[in-house]
Amino acid sequence: MGQSNRMIAQVGKRELDSIKKTFKKSNMFDELTDAELEEVAKLSKKRVYRAGDIVFTEGETAKELYIIEDGTVVLEMSIRLGRSSGRQGSIDVLSKGQVFGWSAIAEPNIFTMSARCLEKTIVIAIDRARLQLLFDENSSLGFKLMKKIVGVVSSRLARSRDTLAHIMSIAFHDLKSPLAAVQSYLQVILDGYTGDISEKQRGMLIRSSERIKELLNLINNILDISRIDTGQLQMEKISLLEIIDSSVETARRIAKEKGLKITTEIPKELSLIDAAPNRIQQLMNNLLGNAIKFTPEGGTINLKVSERRENILIEIQDTGIGIKAVDLPRIFDDFYRGADVDTPGAGLGLSIAKKIVRAHCGKIWVESPCPETGAGSKFSFTLPKSTATLGA
Numbered sequence: 514m515g516q517s518n519r520m521i522a523q524v525g526k527r528e529l530d531s532i533k534k535t536f537k538k539s540n541m542f543d544e545l546t547d548a549e550l551e552e553v554a555k556l557s558k559k560r561v562y563r564a565g566d567i568v569f570t571e572g573e574t575a576k577e578l579y580i581i582e583d584g585t586v587v588l589e590m591s592i593r594l595g596r597s598s599g600r601q602g603s604i605d606v607l608s609k610g611q612v613f614g615w616s617a618i619a620e621p622n623i624f625t626m627s628a629r630c631l632e633k634t635i636v637i638a639i640d641r642a643r644l645q646l647l648f649d650e651n652s653s654l655g656f657k658l659m660k661k662i663v664g665v666v667s668s669r670l671a672r673s674r675d676t677l678a679h680i681m682s683i684a685f686h687d688l689k690s691p692l693a694a695v696q697s698y699l700q701v702i703l704d705g706y707t708g709d710i711s712e713k714q715r716g717m718l719i720r721s722s723e724r725i726k727e728l729l730n731l732i733n734n735i736l737d738i739s740r741i742d743t744g745q746l747q748m749e750k751i752s753l754l755e756i757i758d759s760s761v762e763t764a765r766r767i768a769k770e771k772g773l774k775i776t777t778e779i780p781k782e783l784s785l786i787d788a789a790p791n792r793i794q795q796l797m798n799n800l801l802g803n804a805i806k807f808t809p810e811g812g813t814i815n816l817k818v819s820e821r822r823e824n825i826l827i828e829i830q831d832t833g834i835g836i837k838a839v840d841l842p843r844i845f846d847d848f849y850r851g852a853d854v855d856t857p858g859a860g861l862g863l864s865i866a867k868k869i870v871r872a873h874c875g876k877i878w879v880e881s882p883c884p885e886t887g888a889g890s891k892f893s894f895t896l897p898k899s900t901a902t903l904g905a
Contacts, residue, residue, distance in 0.1 A: 532557050532637055535582045539610040541665070544657045552654070556643040560636050568614075568628040568636065575616035575624050577638040581609055584634025588613060588626045588669075605669060606631070615662050617641040618648075689732050696725045734861040737795070741868040746789040750899050753783050753818070753825060756790060760797035761816060764805060772810035775801075778817040783825060785899040788873055793896075796869045799862045800829050800892050808833035808889070824875065824895040832889040836881035844879055870894045 532554040536542040542550060559582070562568060568579065571591055579586075588605045604626060607613055616624050618641060648655030699722045701707060703715065710718070757779060765775050804814045812832040819826050836844060845867040870877040877894035884891070 528559060529554050532559065535580065535610075535637055539580055539612065541580065541610075541612045541658070541661050544661070545654065549651070549654045549657075552647060552651070553639065553644070553658075556647065557637050557639045560638055562630040562634045562636065564630055564632045564634075566630045566634075568630065569624050571624055571627045573624050575614060575622045576641050577614060578612065578617040578641065578644065579614040579628070580612050580637045580639070581607055582635040582637055583609055584636075585631040586613060586628050586634060586636075587631055588628055590626045612662075612665055615666055618644060618659070618662060619666070689729065689736075692725055692729055692732070696722060696729065699725070731861075734865060737865055741792070741865065741872055746792060746872055748787050748789055750785045751788055751790050751793070752785055753793070753827075753896070754779070756794050756797060757816070757818060757827075760794060760801055763798065764801040764814075767802070768805050768814065771805060771808075773805060773808055774813045776813060776815045778815070778819075780818060780820060783818070783820055786825065786873075786896050787899045788896065792869045792872070796866050796894075797827075799866045800894075803862055804829055804831040804833065804890075804892070807831070812889075821895075824897045826893065826895050828891060828893045830883050830885065830889065830891040832886065835888065836879065836890050841879065841881065845877070866892075866894075870896070873897070 529551075533547075533550050536545075536550050536554065542553070545553070562584070568586065569575070571589075586607045587603050588607065590602055590604050613628055614624065616622055617639075622641065648658075699718055702710065703718055703722070761775060761777060768775050801814070801816070808814060808831045814832075815828075815830045817828045817830070819828075845863050847861065847864045867877050873896055875894055875896045877892070879890060879892050881890040883889050
C-alpha cells in the first residue's frame, strides 16, 4: 500500500486523546485501566483509507493490529474448490469499534484474510513489535488483551465457517440437479441411443462426463458437511463387519489397478455399535481411498480392527508418501490440502471423516510416519460400543 493511498497523521497529545477515546468505545479494551489505555495508545497511529483501499492482503506478514474508528471494512478469504485457482469470498463486514488483523499478535504472524475498505475508513493501527514488548513488561495488560483476542478469533472463525457452510449448502444443492441431468444426457449419447459417434467424440464426451462426476462428488461432500454438522444421522445398532468387508472389497479393486496390496487383521466377531450405516461406510471408503491415493505403486495398505473394553479401534496403515509435520495439525480441517499435494480433490475427505467420527462420539487421529514402520501414515479411529452391549 503506497503513501498515495493513505494519510498518516502525526502522533501528538491531541491524537493520543482521540485514540484513547476510540479505545474506550471498543469492547477490546474495556478491561484496561486509563494508564494501560495510555500505554497502548502510545504505540498507535491513525490511518485514513479511501473506499476500495486494501489494508492488508492474505498471506502478508502481520505487523499491526487494527481497530476501526469510523467506516466499514470487509474481510475476504481466497476460497479454492477442487482444481480451481481460488476466488475471493467475503467472510465478515466490520464497523466502528471492531478489531481485525489479530494475526499480528498470534504466531506465525501471517494474515489469514484480506481486509478492504468499503468506504472512507479511519483505523487505528497498533504496532505489533512494540505491543509484544509492552506485553513482556506488563503481563496483566497482555493477559487481558490476549483474552479478548481469543474471543474475537473464536467468534470470527465460527461465523466464517457457519456462513460459508450455509451459502455453499444452498448453492451446491441448486447446482446438483442440472449437473446430474447433463451427466445423464452424456451417458445416453455414449450408449449410442442418439446415433453413432466417432472415437474422437467419444473421448471428449468421456472426459466431460468424468469432470461432471468430479463436480457431483464435490457437491455431495459439501452437502455432507452441512448434514453431519446439523446431526442429520439415522442411527441404528449395527455390526462393523459387513461394512468393513464391503469397503475392503471395493478398495481392493481400486488398489489392484494401481499395483497396491491390501492386507487385513479383522476378528470374526465384533460387538454392535450405535451408528448410521451409510456414514460409517463413507468413513471407511474415505480413509481407504485416501491411503490408496497417496501410496505409490508396489506399496501396502493394512487394515486392523480390534475390540477394546468400551470401543472398537480401527487402524489404517499405509506405506505412502506420509504427511509433513507442518500439515499434521490441520490435516482434518475443511478444504485443507498440504502445500505440496498436487492430486485432484478439494480437501474434504478427511474433514468429513472427522465429522462422522465425532458425530458418533468417537475419536480420530493420524500418525506420520507410522510408528510401527517409520514410513507412510497411520489413521486410527474409535467408535463406542452400543450402550446395550456395554450394559450386557
